[in-house]
Amino acid sequence: MKKNAQIEKEMALIEAKANVLKALGHPTRLWMAEQLANGEKCVCELAEFIDADFSTISKHLSVLKQAGVVEDEKRGKQVYYRLKVPCILKYMPCVEAVIKASVKEQIDLLG
């Protein structure tokens, strides 16, 4: 494989990964993903707790789906969403560690 082809491949992978992280990088979408960790839910069940237009909710789910984080299945009138790769949330403790480190820094600054 030529060098340039190799680099382009790496860039494509980076972009794909960034896209997944970006999809989870919105409060509403991250919350949705965390809810789905407890098992599939229909849109209406998620919507119950989100203060936003139904169309907004639907679009957020579509972003998650597009990124490959969730998959959906229509059953009757409802559409059920579930995590496609559950490990995606195993990460959160580390993300929280990042936050804790920052907060700790702030506190230390104050003495």
Next chain:
Amino acid sequence: MKKNAQIEKEMALIEAKANVLKALGHPTRLWMAEQLANGEKCVCELAEFIDADFSTISKHLSVLKQAGVVEDEKRGKQVYYRLKVPCILKYMPCVEAVIKASVKEQIDLLG
């Protein structure tokens, strides 16, 4: 603790986490973070491989810093950046699994 206070606390945490993921949700920034997994680098070392204005690179680093993903230290003329919480990249295999699942789906679709 009152119920509303509890919910607000949860929302604040979700927002903080989403912010970290969002910071990593850009190809350039994710690439930077991955480079730093091999040890600290100065801005100039990172810039060498990024085709963008120096100011753009600086701003991306500032986003990562703001999110608490990296920390910086000025030594002489140069500023060195390093990962603050290295586990942040342990996650990538799972992110890649998300991508693989999607790609596999595409392939299966084609028969």
Next chain:
DNA sequence: AAAACACATGGTTAATTTACCAAATAACAT
């Protein structure tokens, strides 16, 4: 002290994202 170097910051513009509303679709109930 002046020039050179390594970064950061402010300003601007274009592109992207997000949210809402209205309208479309799809499945079930009547």
Next chain:
DNA sequence: ATGTTATTTGGTAAATTAACCATGTGTTTT
């Protein structure tokens, strides 16, 4: 068939982001 419920889609305006250029700041080098 018609109405109703669940969800998606298209359109649009406001907010955010990302890139560039020009300029500013701090640190060496001369």
